[in-house]
Amino acid sequence: MSFMEENLDYYAQSNALRDVNCYLKLALGLGAIFICIASPAPLAPLFIVITLSAITLVVAKIPVRVYVELLHIPVIFAFFSVIVILFLSGSGDTILTFTVANVPLTITTGSANLASLVLVRTFGGMCGLFFIALTTPMIEIFSVMHKLHFPPVMVDLSMLIYHFIFVFIAETIAIHNAQTIRHGYTSLKRSINSMAMLGAMLFIRGWKEAEDLIIAMDSRCYDGKLALPGQQNPPKPAAIASIAVYLGLCIAVAIMTSTIVPFR
Amino acid sequence: MHIMEGYLPWQWCVFWYLVSAPFIIYGIYLLNRQVKEHRETLSLLAVSGAFIFLLSSLKMPSPVVGSCSHPTGTGLSTVLFGPFITCVLSVIVLIFQALFMAHGGITTLGANDFSMGIAGPLLGYVVYRVAKAVKLNIFVNIFLVAFVADLFTYVITAIELAAAFPATHGGFLISFETFFAIYAVTQIPLAIVEGLLIALVFKYIVQSRGDILVKLKVLTPEQATKITEGFK
Numbered sequence: 038m039s040f041m042e043e044n045l046d047y048y049a050q051s052n053a054l055r056d057v058n059c060y061l062k063l064a065l066g067l068g069a070i071f072i073c074i075a076s077p078a079p080l081a082p083l084f085i086v087i088t089l090s091a092i093t094l095v096v097a098k099i100p101v102r103v104y105v106e107l108l109h110i111p112v113i114f115a116f117f118s119v120i121v122i123l124f125l126s127g128s129g130d131t132i133l134t135f136t137v138a139n140v141p142l143t144i145t146t147g148s149a150n151l152a153s154l155v156l157v158r159t160f161g162g163m164c165g166l167f168f169i170a171l172t173t174p175m176i177e178i179f180s181v182m183h184k185l186h187f188p189p190v191m192v193d194l195s196m197l198i199y200h201f202i203f204v205f206i207a208e209t210i211a212i213h214n215a216q217t218i219r220h221g222y223t224s225l226k227r228s229i230n231s232m233a234m235l236g237a238m239l240f241i242r243g244w245k246e247a248e249d250l251i252i253a254m255d256s257r258c259y260d261g262k263l264a265l266p267g268q269q270n271p272p273k274p275a276a277i278a279s280i281a282v283y284l285g286l287c288i289a290v291a292i293m294t295s296t297i298v299p300f301r
Numbered sequence: 302m303h304i305m306e307g308y309l310p311w312q313w314c315v316f317w318y319l320v321s322a323p324f325i326i327y328g329i330y331l332l333n334r335q336v337k338e339h340r341e342t343l344s345l346l347a348v349s350g351a352f353i354f355l356l357s358s359l360k361m362p363s364p365v366v367g368s369c370s371h372p373t374g375t376g377l378s379t380v381l382f383g384p385f386i387t388c389v390l391s392v393i394v395l396i397f398q399a400l401f402m403a404h405g406g407i408t409t410l411g412a413n414d415f416s417m418g419i420a421g422p423l424l425g426y427v428v429y430r431v432a433k434a435v436k437l438n439i440f441v442n443i444f445l446v447a448f449v450a451d452l453f454t455y456v457i458t459a460i461e462l463a464a465a466f467p468a469t470h471g472g473f474l475i476s477f478e479t480f481f482a483i484y485a486v487t488q489i490p491l492a493i494v495e496g497l498l499i500a501l502v503f504k505y506i507v508q509s510r511g512d513i514l515v516k517l518k519v520l521t522p523e524q525a526t527k528i529t530e531g532f533k
Contacts, residue, residue, distance in 0.1 A: 045400065045401055045402070046401070067407065070306065070307070070406075070407060070408060071311075071408075073307055074307055074309075074310065074311045074314065074408055075311050082307075111305060114305065115305060115308070118305070118308065118462075121466075121479060121480065121483065122466050125466060125467075125468040125469070125475070125476055125479060128469055147469070148469075151466075155307075155308060158307040158308070159305050159306065159307040159308050160307070161307055162305070162306030162307025162308075162406055162408065163305070163306055163307065163406075165306070166306050166399060166400070166406055166407065169400065170399075170400045170401070175397075175400065178400075188329050188333065190329065190332055190333050190336055190343075191329055191332070191389065191393070193343065194332070194343065194346060194347055194350065194389075194390075194393060195393045195396075195397075197343065197344055197346075197347030197350075198347045198350035198351050198354065198390075198393055198394070198397070199397070200347070201347050201348055201350070201351035202351045202354055202355070202397065204351075205351050205352070205354075205355050206355075209355060229494060229497055229498060229501070230501065232498055233497075233498050233501030233502050233504075233505065234501075234505060236352075236356065236498065236501075236502040236505075237501070237502045237503075237504075237505030237506050237509075238505070239352065239355065240348070240352055240377075240502065240506060241505075241506060241509055241510050241513075243348040243351065243352065244345065244348055244510065244513055246348070247344035247345050247347065247348045248341070248344070248345075250344045251340065251341045251343070251344045254344070255340070261336070
């Protein structure tokens with residue numbers, strides 16, 4: 038359960054870009070993601086992977102160990118998913134053919150190009166996502182949702198879910214530890230039973246918390262819209278300019294390298 | 302497992318956003334109405350949302366070594382609140398998962414919500430109503446709902462992937478078979494485990510707080526007392 042104790046929210050609250058205007062951070066992260074998925078060739082996403090990781094590590098001062106740990110699991114998944122594409126699709130010259138259990142498998146230049154593109158695109162998207170996740174606290178995202186006129190009921194529900202996630206995490210760790218030291222997870226059957234008990238207890242305790250919470254909210258005159266302390270630092274012109282230059286550079290790289298493919 | 306950020310081409314991202322939008326909008330409409338009528342449901346819905354989040358973050362005891370799948374967690378909320386509200390809860394949960402653990406992503410949100418928040422719960426709900434109409438045992442019913450919602454989520458995910466990456470020789474169908482075969486190895490046993498898990502969770506809830514289920518009109522008061530007495 039280590040991800041629960043050391044979740045991304047901790048770094049979002051304590052990184053070096055914490056006080057930068059959140060619209061700027063969102064623009065940078067989302068902009069990079071969109072350029073990644075729109076790029077027809079793998080060089081631009083690769084450029085984004087390198088530069089955005091550098092920004093996250095050097096400018097936002099996220100520890101390298103944390104960043105590598107976060108990235109390695111999704112990268113392994115991306116790698117496996119890409120293998121399927123490698124064998125399924127593509128045209129052009131055959132690079133490699135072999136047979137596994139009577140199924141002929143072929144890698145062509147087309148499929149290799151597509152697979153490499155999807156791999157770096159996924160990688161690039163992940164870096165954009167991690168940039169947002171590691172620099173922008175959820176609370177600021179809620180105030181953005183308010184400003185963008187998301188339905189108030191949805192924003193409130195998101196905030197309450199956010200609140201309950203932390204209540205649940207604390208409960209889960211406590212119950213899970215208690216179950217583990219009583220050999221609750223030593224066999225499959227026991228694990229299922231323990232997990233069900235854990236799930237049900239969480240639900241019931243959460244339910245009770247929710248009933249108490251609504252009384253607390255009502256006694257503070259809740260009228261269907263939770264107020265948010267929306268204090269944002271105004272964006273600095275230098276920051277706006279540097280983000281515009283960076284995204285412009287990414288687009289320029291994407292356009293200039295749009296015909297360069299690794300396999301011909 | 303959700304589709305990762307950047308995995309789908311942008312055309313498909315837009316397409317799945319458009320497909321999911323009407324369901325989400327209708328869900329928000331229902332949500333608004335429910336909250337206006339019963340103010341207290343808002344925080345109860347929040348508990349269910351956090352519950353889905355946590356269930357899908359837990360690594361499930363998996364019979365298949367090395368698989369990393371997780372419960373979708375939508376089965377229970379489908380039974381308690383219906384499929385459309387579950388759909389809105391899923392959107393919120395998916396956004397949190399993207400930003401907390403890099404499960405899924407922002408551009409693939411539409412596709413992921415369609416599989417986990419719309420298709421799975423809708424089919425699960427159909428199963429629930431049919432099983433209720435033929436008066437199937439409530440625990441068997443819950444098991445089936447969770448099983449179907451979990452499995453169908455992955456069928457749809459395989460369809461989404463196959464549509465975005467059709468095989469050059471053989472097209473969509475070959476692609477679908479391949480993607481689903483990969484999921485099926487881990488997901489069919491996991492769907493069974495999730496079904497058992499949710500049915501057990503349901504049992505514990507009936508035992509200790511049967512009144513919650515009566516309030517949500519899942520059980521009639523008579524049924525609740527009957528089940529509780531059965532366990533004594």
